[in-house]
Amino acid sequence: MSALVVADPGPFTTVQDLGRRGYAHLGVTQSGAADRGSAATANRLVGNHSRAAVLEVTVGGLRAVAEGTLTVAVTGARCPVTVAGTPVGHASTVVVPDGALIEVGTAVSGLRAYLAVRGGIEVPPVLGSRSTDTLSGIGPDVVAAGARLPIGTDTVGWPSETMAFGDIGSDDDEVVVLRSVRGPRDDALLDPAAPTIGDWLVDHRSDRVGVRLERDPDRRDPPLELRPGRDEVPSEGVALGSVQVPPSGQPVLFLADHPVTGGYPVVAVLTADSTDRAAQLVPGQRVRLRT
Incomplete structure (x- = not known):
């Protein structure tokens, strides 16, 4: 199975999807991606279901190695992104060769970037969601160095678009x-x-x-x-x-x-x-x- 192997998670990286609905009566909040629009755009660019799990990278600093050939997209906060040392576009579909290093640099605008991988991050779900809830501690652990994140098959076919010109995950307004x-x-x-x-x-x-x-x-x-x-x-x-x-x-x-x-x-x-x-x-x- 393909995977992402995390060399450096940066200051704070978590796995997030659309969250866990229907448990508020038990004191469990929905959680999920903080910027749901940016997460959805990243999933769309790689042909995933909207519910597929992504990485939410706060501030930037993520470094991860591809196990197998992966298709990825980074949206949200404007971070310089490189694959095997070569800069790639923001909010665009990128093929990552087996063994290549993906680097999400420090955000120059905005706070949270979203890295989607075709097939979705397939960590075990908790109460029907792969989201990390930082308030309750429910869900997968915060991503740490050395973590191997399996890639699943949560797709809907090849993406109909490979660039998202309307991505506004970061805000440059004064x-x-x-x-x-x-x-x-x-x-x-x-x-x-x-x-x-x-x-x-x-x-x-x-x-x-x-x-x-x-x-x-x-x-x-x-x-x-x-x-x-x-x-x-x-x-x-x-x-x-x-x-x-x-x-x-x-x-x-x-x-x-x-x-x-x-x-x-x-x-x-x-x-x-x-x-x-x-x-x-x-x-x-x-x-x-x-x-």
């Missing part, structure tokens, strides 16, 4: 605009319009659970203020893309590994496209929320 709809607890805010006033900065503590936002200390954009007695709510379900406001007034944008319930008000929910964009935000990046 201010990234995220769109949302009203949340179930938007009335908990003293000023419901406050989240859309001014800009936010991405906090360095952000991860696959959520993107933490903070106000720029050099600006005078107002903090978020909750109505008296509304800083906590009875524990209730939260969705992917939820914008939750803790008592600090610094919102959190929930990503793939978010908890299934929360006790702080959800004042907005990001659209699907904006949730993908949020997954590519890097610390210090400027964000603007819009409804």
Whole structure:
């Protein structure tokens, strides 16, 4: 069986697919690729089912050797990619010879790159998914040096396209605009319009659970203020893309590994496209929320 043998996983690489649905009542979140659009594009470029597992490479730095001839594509964050030392295109289909080294360099734009291999990464599924859930620890281990990742047969035929010109997994805008709809607890805010006033900065503590936002200390954009007695709510379900406001007034944008319930008000929910964009935000990046 063909495989990828990992020489260096970089700072943080996990196996991800579309996640595990139907277990929220057991406290298990969906998880899966943080930028679902980029993962789907990578799978499409190699002719995989959309559910096939890929590698989510955070920041870059992945080095892996092909066992057998492989067909791959890298999407999402803009990272320099080489095969046997030769640069190859972003969001394009590439054939990798047996024994060749695939290198995904440090991201120059965006945060998470997606490496799809024709046939899919075939690690054992847990609760119907091959996704690593970093919050609960469910799923395969975080990818480590020396790991041998078998390649499966989860394909739908040869890809109809070999380049994705519309891939927007990374964001070069000076201010990234995220769109949302009203949340179930938007009335908990003293000023419901406050989240859309001014800009936010991405906090360095952000991860696959959520993107933490903070106000720029050099600006005078107002903090978020909750109505008296509304800083906590009875524990209730939260969705992917939820914008939750803790008592600090610094919102959190929930990503793939978010908890299934929360006790702080959800004042907005990001659209699907904006949730993908949020997954590519890097610390210090400027964000603007819009409804």
